[in-house]
Amino acid sequence: MRRTVVIIVLAAAIVGALAGAGIGLVLDNGEAASTTTTVELPPATTATRTGLPAVEIYRAAAPGVVVITDTQTRQVPGTPFSPSGTQSVSALGSGFVIDKRGDILTNDHVVHGATSISVGFDSGVTSRATVVGTDPSSDLAVIRVQAPASALHPLSFADSSVLQVGQPVYAIGNPFGLDRTMTAGIVSATGRDIQAPNGRTIPNAVQTDAAINHGNSGGPLLDASGRVIGVNAQIQGGTVDANVGVGFAISSATARSVARQLIAGGHVQHAWLGVEVVTIDPTVAQEVRGLPTSGVLVAQVVKGSPAARAGLSAPTRRVTRNGITALVGGDTIVALDGKTVTSSQQLANAVTLRKPGDTIRLKVVRGGKSRTVDVTLANAPQEQ
Helix, strand or coil: CCCCEEECCEEECCCCCCCCCCCCCEEECCCCCCCCCCCCCCCEECCCCCCCCHHHHHHHHHHHEEEEEEEEEEECCCECCECCCEEEEEEEEEEEECCCCCEEEECHHHHCCEEEEEEECCCCCEEEEEEEEEECCCCEEEEEECCCHHHCCCCCEECHHHCCCCCEEEEEECHHHCCCEEEEEEEEEEEEEEECCCCCEEEEEEEECCCCCCCCCCCEEECCCCCEEEEEEEEECCCCCCCCCCEEEEEHHHHHHHHHHHHHHCCCCEEECCEEEEECCHHHHHHCCCCCCCCEEEEEECCCCHHHHCCCCCCCEEEEECCEEEEECCCEEEEECCEECCCHHHHHHHHHCCCCCCEEEEEEEECCEEEEEEEECEECCCCC
16 A cells, blocks of 8 residues: 655645656665865764753743744635735644754645744744745755844754664654643664655655644754654555554654755755666566566656767667566666666665766666666756
């Protein structure tokens, strides 16, 4: 069964939903984007083994969590009340302070299309915010406030790469407008791939059973030492739009990298191959001559992309064997930099570890004959 995920920003009078885009290999690149601006964020550290009591974690972290309210303009079908096809909605989400300059990290979908943004602090102070930068492909954004230093309590990051299933975690946010609510759970899984609102893949997300609901978007997921291991972003949809024990947070590794780039230059670079791929079905491979038994079929090549410049080709025709129809005549990717590729997600994850300008070596098969192709990855276009 295909998983349905729900974006967990809380909005009033929403008509329609966030629209997705075509899925391609446009992924977060970790430490990409060189800039001349030095941006310092709280260091990512390894959590202590003993941890802290939940009451101490809340006491230390809650002042760094903020309530974000904004007015967004969304596209809707034209009506007598909105002939222009747009409607203003009031949305509420969460965020947390990441430095003393007044930078706040949240989800892109919390502030996307916002015409005004207000940030509420634990101390009762409310400040207007401006957008420093957004990255729809990782569903992250940085906003900035001019607030008293006494209101700014930056949270520290932990190293999400060392998380283990079963570790206790805590979410602080504003579910249903109930500001600075804390819930507890465990890390249910690591290395999950989730989908950004624009349809692109966000790799290495943290899955948790800590209760997160509408309004938790952009809030921190904390480890047992009170450090940020993720940014709460989605819940798995069930029969109702509420927590069913499966939530997802964007990893702190991705969050720190994206935040640093947004603060430095207002945008994020993503490695781009420029193909759409489909995992080969072994049953189909048995019936179609020249098709490898495993790998990913290049279903489409974007014109002018790195893949197109390297000569990768999409299928040219369809064939049917014993009632099975398959696309043939194009390339199948079976390895990247010497490592076997068996699924589209595996290829996506491999590209995500690169940055624009990196060259990768692909082993491809076409018509039963294999060859190697060097591809220099580019920076993903803003729109695809």
